[in-house]
Amino acid sequence: QIQLVESGGRFVQPGESLRVSCVASRDTFDTYHMAWFRQAPGREREFVAAISRRSGEKTFYADSVKGRFTISRDNSLKTVYLQMNSLKREDTAVYYCGASSKIDISIERRFYSYWGPGTQVTVSS
Numbered sequence: 001q002i003q004l005v006e007s008g009g010r011f012v013q014p015g016e017s018l019r020v021s022c023v024a025s026r027d028t029f030d031t032y033h034m035a036w037f038r039q040a041p042g043r044e045r046e047f048v049a050a051i052s053r054r055s056g057e058k059t060f061y062a063d064s065v066k067g068r069f070t071i072s073r074d075n076s077l078k079t080v081y082l083q084m085n086s087l088k089r090e091d092t093a094v095y096y097c098g099a100s101s102k103i104d105i106s107i108e109r110r111f112y113s114y115w116g117p118g119t120q121v122t123v124s125s
Contacts, residue, residue, distance in 0.1 A: 002026045002099050002114045009095060009119030017085045020119055022097030029078040030054055033100040035112055036071060036082045038093035038121075045096065047107045049082060060107050065091075087123045094118040 008020035022034070035050035049071035052058035056073045070083040080097055098112030106112075 002029070002032060004097050004099060004114060004116035006095060006097055006116045006119040009121045011122045011124065012087055013125050014088060014123055016087055016123075017083070018087060018121060019081055019083045020095050020121065021082075022080045022116055024078040024080075024099065026078070030075040031101065032114075033102065033105040033111075034071075034073060034080040035098045035100070035107070036080075036095060037098060037109060037112075038091075038095045039118075040090075040093040043093075045109060047109065048095070050105055050107055051080065052105045058105055060105070062107075084121070087121075089123050092121060092123045094120050 003025035004022050006022045012018050033053050036048040037045045038048050039045040047062050050060045051071045051073050068086045073080045096118045097116050099114040100112045102111050
């Protein structure tokens with residue numbers, strides 16, 4: 001089992017940038033596909049970005065963040081990052097990282113078995 005802890009969420013103004021991080025507990029971190037999801041008040045948790053295991057050569061993004069957000073991983077630090085640029089008010093949410101041990105990477109929430117507690121990102125003027 002892998003444990004995840006997100007950090008880096010805070011209050012920012014529209015147009016600003018922010019990077020959130022997720023640190024894993026296991027040395028086998030590199031064997032997991034990793035993803036970021038987010039949940040705004042009153043809404044379902046939605047997919048944001050995903051990165052494949054090992055080298056992270058495959059990445060996927062939700063249309064709403066494509067071109068603004070970048071997911072990356074550092075296996076030596078057991079960490080996955082989400083760099084968020086040109087933030088908008090509608091990006092306000094709790095951001096969660098998830099880990100999947102499935103063979104294939106997915107953008108579907110049900111494929112991710114392990115989750116962190118989340119970090120709050122608030123975009124407002």
